[in-house]
Amino acid sequence: MTTTTVRTRTQAAAERLPGAWGLGLHRGALEIKQFFRQRDQVVFTFAFPVVFLFLFASIFSDDVQGAGVTASQLYVPAMMASGIMSTSFQSLGISIAVERDEKALRRLRGTPMPPASYFLGKIWLVLFTGLVETAILLLVGTTLYGVDLPSDGTRWFDFAWIFVLGLTGCSLLGIAISSVPKSAKSASSVVVLPFLVLQFISGVYISIGTIPDWMLNIGALFPLKWLCQGLRGVFLPDSARVLEQAGSWEFGRIALVLVAWCVGGLVLCLLTFRWKNRRDG
Numbered sequence: 376m377t378t379t380t381v382r383t384r385t386q387a388a389a390e391r392l393p394g395a396w397g398l399g400l401h402r403g404a405l406e407i408k409q410f411f412r413q414r415d416q417v418v419f420t421f422a423f424p425v426v427f428l429f430l431f432a433s434i435f436s437d438d439v440q441g442a443g444v445t446a447s448q449l450y451v452p453a454m455m456a457s458g459i460m461s462t463s464f465q466s467l468g469i470s471i472a473v474e475r476d477e478k479a480l481r482r483l484r485g486t487p488m489p490p491a492s493y494f495l496g497k498i499w500l501v502l503f504t505g506l507v508e509t510a511i512l513l514l515v516g517t518t519l520y521g522v523d524l525p526s527d528g529t530r531w532f533d534f535a536w537i538f539v540l541g542l543t544g545c546s547l548l549g550i551a552i553s554s555v556p557k558s559a560k561s562a563s564s565v566v567v568l569p570f571l572v573l574q575f576i577s578g579v580y581i582s583i584g585t586i587p588d589w590m591l592n593i594g595a596l597f598p599l600k601w602l603c604q605g606l607r608g609v610f611l612p613d614s615a616r617v618l619e620q621a622g623s624w625e626f627g628r629i630a631l632v633l634v635a636w637c638v639g640g641l642v643l644c645l646l647t648f649r650w651k652n653r654r655d656g
Contacts, residue, residue: 398488399495406500420466421508424458425515431580432520439582443614446582451516452606453579458508459538460545460599463501465570467549471497472562475553475652484650494550501546509538522610530609533626537605540633544598547640554647578603583620591620598636605629 411417431454432447439446474480483493516522525531549566556562574580576590577600583591594600607615608624616623 395489395491396495398492400499402488402492402496403499403503406496407503410500410504420462420504421511424454424461424508424512427457428454428512428515439615439618441614442618443612445521447520448516448522448611449582449607449615449618451512451520451522452610453603455509455512455516456541456599456602456606457574457579458512459505459541459602460570460573462504462508463542463545464549464552465566466504467497467501467546468552468566469562471550471553472556472566473559475649476559476562478651480650497550498546501542505538505542516610525609533605534609537602537609537629537633540630540637541598541602541605544633544636544640545602547637547644548598551640551643551647554649557652573597573599576600583618588620595632598633601629601632
């Protein structure tokens, strides 16, 4: 009878424990709280794309011939795409590598918390920071550079799935690349360099029309190029389609590539993610 009572109490306690989803929400709230406690990180994260938008839009402000937009307007969706990848790929790639090197992941793995809750917490952080940064860039773009918000629901629907798929694909890629750095000290170099290169060959800093085709083809293998193209299709008039490599927004292809990166990124994460450094055995 005593054994039965103990077993019943244990089962009742287990039933009262929050599940992976509930713990993920708590973990997400903790991640967001920790993010805002580091004020220098907050300022850098949200100000970096805005400063670059201001610099490039101020330097290149002429009308783009035959496109019906100014060069500065082209930079608004491009910087939004870059901001999405920054808050997902770059942020997760560096932060997870640091947590692994500091053995925080190893300690978390030893707790009863389901592994899924850790990743859910990161997803909530990325979603929150991505939305805030996008909103800031939209405010700057509409206020200072004459970018018009979409007037029909179809464009907003396109924005929603491009944002979600792009953020998801870049986040999974960031989790995967977090296993590459051998230490926290090398994490920034390992993650920032490929991100910087992608920004140049994906149409963030340089117009698509001036980038060699072979570079564009390399950029097309990664999600950033399609994020830029999709967001241009949402926030720029259809006359700007002539600036694209295919002369079209290619929303169907954008969806296929971003979905492929979500699936491929998940496979990469499952194959490469580690809770401890290789040197720890």
